[in-house]
Amino acid sequence: MRTTPLGAREFAGEVTGFDAASATAQEIGELRTLLHRHRVLVLRGQSLSPRRYQTFMEHFGRPVPHVLQNLTVPGFPSILTISDYVKPDGTPFGVLDGGAYWHADMSYLQDLGIATSLYAVRAAERSGGTAFADLASALELLPSRPDLLELLGCESVDEVLALDVVHRFGNRKALRDDTAAKQNLSQEQHARLRGARHKLIETHPVTGGRGLFAPSGSAMSVVGLPDARSELALDALEEFVLKELPGYTHRYRPGDLVIWDNMSTLHRGTGVSPTRDLEDSRVLHRINVRYAGARELAG
Ligand SMILES: O=C(O)CCC(=O)C(=O)O
Numbered sequence: 001m002r003t004t005p006l007g008a009r010e011f012a013g014e015v016t017g018f019d020a021a022s023a024t025a026q027e028i029g030e031l032r033t034l035l036h037r038h039r040v041l042v043l044r045g046q047s048l049s050p051r052r053y054q055t056f057m058e059h060f061g062r063p064v065p066h067v068l069q070n071l072t073v074p075g076f077p078s079i080l081t082i083s084d085y086v087k088p089d090g091t092p093f094g095v096l097d098g099g100a101y102w103h104a105d106m107s108y109l110q111d112l113g114i115a116t117s118l119y120a121v122r123a124a125e126r127s128g129g130t131a132f133a134d135l136a137s138a139l140e141l142l143p144s145r146p147d148l149l150e151l152l153g154c155e156s157v158d159e160v161l162a163l164d165v166v167h168r169f170g171n172r173k174a175l176r177d178d179t180a181a182k183q184n185l186s187q188e189q190h191a192r193l194r195g196a197r198h199k200l201i202e203t204h205p206v207t208g209g210r211g212l213f214a215p216s217g218s219a220m221s222v223v224g225l226p227d228a229r230s231e232l233a234l235d236a237l238e239e240f241v242l243k244e245l246p247g248y249t250h251r252y253r254p255g256d257l258v259i260w261d262n263m264s265t266l267h268r269g270t271g272v273s274p275t276r277d278l279e280d281s282r283v284l285h286r287i288n289v290r291y292a293g294a295r296e297l298a299g
């Protein structure tokens, strides 16, 4: 197994010499360590049935089924289909827009520590990729940005450590579009997504390291700041991450498996546009796992 960083500061590692379908528990254990070293892992040329894929990801944590159950792989409630293919009757084959805005998956859940994997069953030149931004060195750079501290209403980084952020399903920047309604969530699904409160600087449940957590996407407001100020501060944090921290954009080929840690990264889908041509479409299988419990697993 060899790893080549794809971005600066060891961000995003391409792993070669690893076959997810036949990996031993020890190899998978090594891959878990690599995930936390590089935050994003890229493995090309994998060949995984839904069953093998899910079993493989269960070594990273417990699957967390997505609320959009109607778009999961039949028989696999924990595997969500992300696709730009629209069926002849006009209905989507999968989630068309899995998140074209910067976000961290499932930050609206109370229990943190979510990894995401996307396995490319099908890929096309015209289809969008996934862009990633690294949050790992944000906290260390914060003292060099007194303007950000001021926007957050803080005089020191210690005060920043005490800030809480409210997260709710959807995208803060498109709040008025009512994203949840657009995705046809039932009342019951809404109730499950009431939201959560997290620290702006969170502790990683696996590594124990502290870092900036999910300033974008479902981060709705900084507790204690007036609404307009809170918006400005969260927008400024996102801009800081995108301008000053490492990034990597993945373009899919069939057989790619991309795994990332949502505690230390942001991501977004790039250039999603629907197609009725199956041959020219992208089909990704997404699994989310929560790290809690991963320690009990072999390897
Ligand atoms: O469309 C993509 O490449 C990313 C989708 C996404 O953000 C997700 O499924 O969580």
Ligand SMILES: [Fe+2]
Pocket (backbone or CB within 6 Å): 098, 099, 103, 104, 105, 267
């Ligand atoms: Fe996402």
